[in-house]
Amino acid sequence: MALTAQLDTGSLLDRLRGGEPITREHACELLKTSPAELPRLLAYAKELKERFKPAVVSYSRKVFIPLTNLCRDYCGYCIFRRDPGQPGAHTMTPEEVLAVVRQGEKLGCTEALFSLGDKPELIFPEMRQTLHRFGYRSTLHYLEGMCELVLRESSLLPHPNPGLLSAEWISRLAAVSPSMGLMLESTSEALLQPRAAHDNAPDKVPSRRLRTIEQAGKQGVPFTTGLLLGIGETLEDRVNSLFAIRDLHHRYGHIQEVIIQNFRAKPEIPMHNWPEPSHQDMLRAIMLARILLPEVNLQAPPNLSAPNYQDFLDAGINDWGGVSPLTPDFINPEKPWPHLLELERRTSQKGQRLKQRLPVYPEFVPAVMSRGGLLAEKLRQACDQEGYALRTAA
Secondary structure, three states: OOOOOHHHHHHHHHHHHOOOOOOHHHHHHHOOOOOOOHHHHHHHHHHHHHHHOOOEEEEEEEEEEEEEOEOOOOOOOOOOOEOOOOOOOOEOOHHHHHHHHHHHHHOOOOEEEEEEOOOHHHOOHHHHHHHHHHOOOOHHHHHHHHHHHHHHHOOOEEEEEOOOOOHHHHHHHHOOOOOEEOOOEOOOHHHHOOOOOOOOOHHHOHHHHHHHHHHHHHOOOOEEEEEEEOOOOOHHHHHHHHHHHHHHHHHHOOEEEEEEEEOOOOOOOOOOOOOOOOHHHHHHHHHHHHHHOOOOEEEOOHHHOOOOHHHHHHOOOOEEEEEOOOOOOOOOOOOOOOOHHHHHHHHHHOOOEEEEEOOOOHHHHHHHHOOOHHHHHHHHHHEOOOOOEOOOOO
16 A cells, blocks of 8 residues: 555544554555655654643753673674773773762763673673672673662662663662663664674574563563664564564553664764665654554654754654763764753744653653662652652753
C-alpha cells in the first residue's frame, strides 16, 4: 500500500484516530511520506504528545561520567572507545567520580549519567589490573560501587548505561539506581556483517540487547532505550526496531523513554564518509515513534541537530534528554550542549514549558520509592510532589 495522495494519508489518520492499530506496512509508508504530506502527520504526532504530557517538555540536568572508555566492542561510528595505551584512554578513579559529582551539585544537577565500555576486562589485562587496584572484580562491580558512592555521598541520582546485563546484574544495579538504559540501536542483523557498523562488536547482537531490555521489564526497572539512525539500517529496520520496543513495553510497561538519535560522522571513525540522516529523516522517525508509543516519553538529543532542534517539538518529542552545565557529551564531544536558557527559550517559543526531571520519569517514581532503602530515601529528597526534580537550576 502506498500513501501517494492526500486522501490516502487522511484516510489512514482517520483510522488511527478511530483506534485502528498501525501495521508494519503502514509504518514503513509513513517513513516515506512526501514533504508535502509530512506536516499533517507531524500535527497528529504532536496531538498525541499533548494528550500524554500537555504543554510540558522535560530535561535532566546531569553530569556525564565516562567511567571507563576502554571497550571490547569496535563499532564503526564510535569515537568514545579506546584501547589501553591509546591517547585519551582512561578509567576514572573514585575520587575523580566524586569530584565531578560535587561540581554538579553546585550547578543544580540531579543526575549522574554513567557511560562506559562494555566489559573491557574480558580482553584487556590492563583493565583487570586497574580493577584489582581499585578493589573490584569486574567493571560491573566497579560501576555498582560508584553508583552506591554517588547515592551515599551526594544528592545526585545515578543512571547507568553499562551495556548488556544479566538478570542478576539488573537486580544489583536497580538497588543503587532508580533507572538504567541500553540503546537497542537497531534490530538489523545485517549490521553485524564484515565492514558494517557492528562488525567486531559482540555486544551489539540485537537479540542479546533485546534480552537485556526484557530482563529489565521482568523486574519492573524503568528503562531507557532507543534507535541510532543512519548506521546502515533500512527504513524497514527502523520500523522493526520500534515495533520490538513497543512489544516489550506492552508486555512489561517499563520503557520510560525512547531516544531517536542521529548518527553524526567524525573524521576519526571508520564510518567518516558515511552519509548522515537528514533532518526530515529525524522528523519522520520521531513522528512514527510517537504514533507507535503514544504514552512513552520520547527524546531527541538537541546538540546533535543544532541549530534546528526545536523542530522536533512539532514531531512529538516531550523530552530533551540529559543536558549538562558542566561536562561535555563524551560520545559526541564536537557537539556542545545548548545553553539551558536557550533551550528554555526555544521550548517556550513552541508553547511548551521546560521542566527539570530526575533520571527516572515522574510516572515511575512511586514504584521506585516502594523499593525502600537508601535509594528511596534519596529519591524522596530529590523530587517534588509531581515527581519532577525538586532542585532548581543554580
